[in-house]
Amino acid sequence: MSAPLFALLGGAPGGAQLAVTVTLAVAIAAWVAIASSAIPEQFGAEDRFSGLAVGYNIATAIFGGLSPLLATLLVRATGWDFAPGLMLALVALAVLPVIRRLPETARRPLRGR
Numbered sequence: 001m002s003a004p005l006f007a008l009l010g011g012a013p014g015g016a017q018l019a020v021t022v023t024l025a026v027a028i029a030a031w032v033a034i035a036s037s038a039i040p041e042q043f044g045a046e047d048r049f050s051g052l053a054v055g056y057n058i059a060t061a062i063f064g065g066l067s068p069l070l071a072t073l074l075v076r077a078t079g080w081d082f083a084p085g086l087m088l089a090l091v092a093l094a095v096l097p098v099i100r101r102l103p104e105t106a107r108r109p110l111r112g113r
Contacts, residue, residue, distance in 0.1 A: 002027070002092070006085025041105045048110075 005020045012020065043051035071084035 002088040003082060003085035006088070007082040010081030038102060041110060042102070045110065 002024065005024055008020045009017055039056065040048050040052050067087075071087060074083035074087060075081060
């Protein structure tokens with residue numbers, strides 16, 4: 001989904017670019033809605049806050065900081081506006097095995113107190 005949407009951002013008129021941006025924002029909101037409950041469930045009660053804060057912020061600093069730079073370098077190197085969308089799609093595919101291994105915790109008490 002992200003690759004064709006990023007391709008549209010490069011040459012579409014203003015209204016279409018707004019629609020693409022909103023579509024990408026909705027997809028990100030869907031991920032955040034799930035992640036905000038799934039990530040804390042991976043830690044026991046005593047370590048939940050620290051594990052979530054440290055893990056989330058280090059990952060955000062590394063990937064959130066380097067992704068725009070990498071996307072810009074890919075566009076400059078290839079001349080292809082489609083490159084950031086393809087990069088995002090490849091990262092999503094690489095993360096799928098990790099997501100599939102997350103334990104299901106529905107209707108079970110969280111670990112710890």
